[in-house]
Amino acid sequence: MALREIRIQGDPVLNKVCRPVETLTPRLQELIDDMLDTMYEAQGVGLAAPQVGVLRRIVVIDVGEGPIVMINPEILETAGEQHGMEGCLSVPGKAAEVTRPNYVKAKALNENMEEFIIEGEELLARAICHELDHLDGHMYTEIAEGPLQDVEYDEEE
Secondary structure, eight states, rough: OOOOOOOTOOOGGSSOOOOOOOOOOOHHHHHHHHHHHHHHHOSSSSSEEEGGGGGGEEEEEOSSSSOOEEEEEEEEEEEOOOOEEEEEEEEEEEEEEEOOOOOEEEEEOOTOEEEEEEEEEEEHHHHHHHHHHHHHHHHHHHHHSOEEEEEEOOOOO
C-alpha cells in the first residue's frame, strides 16, 4: 500500500465525472487500500478517487467509526438540514460554511461488489454528500456560503 498524491483545487481531474466500476480488479482494490492510507495520513474523514487522480466512482469515509468503502454510490433519500464549516483535502488549510442534509440514505457496493444501504446523520451525512459530489466533478467551494476561511490544525504527533 502506498500514499497517493492528493490533487488540489484547480487540477482539471477534479471537475470531471467519474466512470462506474464494473469489476473490482486487483488494481482497483489496491487503489482503495491506498485511498484509505492517504486519507488517514492526511487526517481526513473522506476521500474520493478523483482526488487521487483516478476517475472511478469510489469513495472512502471514516468519521471515527471505522472505514466505509463505497463503490458506485448513489444517494436515495435526504432529510433535514445542517449548517457547518466544511473543508476538503483538495483545498488544504481552508474551510467554509456549507448547508447539507442532516440525514442521508445511500446505496453502494462494498469491496465484494455486494450492494448495501447506509444511513447517516450529521457528520456522516455531510461526508457522504461531500464525497459523492466529487464523483460528479463538484467541490464544496461551489456551494460555500461566504468566503473560504483559513483553518489551523493542531499538530499533536
